[in-house]
Amino acid sequence: MPELPEVETIKRQLDVVLKGLRIERVKVINPKCFQGDQKQIEGQKVKKVSRRAKITFIELENGLYLAIHLKLTGQLIFRKKEEKEQKFCDQKEGPFAVCELPNKFTRVIIRFDKGNLFYNDLRMFGWIKIVKSLEEVGGEKLGPEAIDEKEFSFDYLKKVLAKTSRPVKIIIMDQQKIAGIGNIYANEALFKAGILPSRSSSSLKGLEIKKLRESIISVLKEAIEKKGTSDKDEAFRQITGEKGSFQNCLMVYGKAGEDCPGCKGKIKRISLGGRGTFFCEECQN
Ligand SMILES: [Zn+2]
Structure with a gap:
């Protein structure tokens, strides 16, 4: 599941390409993945893109936001209108390759004046919501950002x-x-x-x-x-x-049974809180 670095990556990249673009049309292919009335955002220009925890926010001129949570398998892929569809395509990459867009996992398409944003989601746990504020998607309950060195003191x-x-x-x-x-x-x-x-x-x-x-x-x-x-x-x-x-x-995630990069021991795996947990008994106390 995307964590802070993945969502931050998406946010930074979207901010560069979407800022100043105007939403022409929102095509909802799977209503399960989209909440809100798309008429409220069609015609609106993007002010900026921001992030809080694992949620990306596309801020619009009229004060509304598109809040997006990728959950397990969500993807946000942007294609400029003139861009060749096959730019980063490798068929060997499996179900998450984005050779052709839309593909069978495309759930929402946001058409901008200069390109299209495709929301793909194989398992469909993710969502896009039109919101007035961060609080509407649980923002008030979140702790400080883990990369905010001041607040996460x-x-x-x-x-x-x-x-x-x-x-x-x-x-x-x-x-x-x-x-x-x-x-x-x-x-x-x-x-x-x-x-x-x-x-x-x-x-x-x-x-x-x-x-x-x-x-x-x-x-x-x-x-x-x-x-x-x-x-x-x-x-x-x-x-x-x-x-x-x-x-x-x-170094350790997903590497059970492999050599520890810090010593001659092997990396172990246990389940903690239902999640795969990887560590070295020699290097960690
Ligand atoms: Zn070790």
Whole structure:
């Protein structure tokens, strides 16, 4: 599922291509994926594109937003009108390749004056909603952004962890406490910080908390630079249709049984809170 780095990648790319473009028509192919009256946004120009946690917001001149959550398999692919459809196509890439658009997973098409934005979603858990504010899609309940170094401060993290003895991995993935960290980056940040995912949150000491915070921020920033992670299913795509590349930089996520990059041990996998959890018993305490 796209996490903060993937959605940030989409947001940055959409902001560049959509700013100033006018929505001509919204074609809803699957009503399950779209909420709102498209007449309210047709004819509107895009002011900017922003992000909160895993939700992308396309802000329009009339004050309305298109809020988009990609959930498990959502994709936002933009094609300029003059662009050749086959630019980033590799048939070997499977169901998430975007060789021709629209394809059988295209659920909504937003036609702009200078191009088309295709919302594809194989499993259809994602959505697009017309909203007046962030709060309408649960924004008020979210914790600080994990890459906001000011709000996601050492003191804040220390306070959050001190309150509970639940496993630290579960706590850093709780969106109401810290926004944007999902399973991939929780595993990676804990490995980098040398902390076992199952450790009781309140048992973490000052230096460990400092290391954990720094690891979360640096892992997320590096993943943004690498344009996100296209996990094994390769569902995640940049707006061009290309994959991200942080999957080539993963240290432990998805690597059970492989050699640990930090020692001679093997990476283990357990289930924690129902999610695959990867770690090295030697390198993490
Ligand atoms: Zn190790």
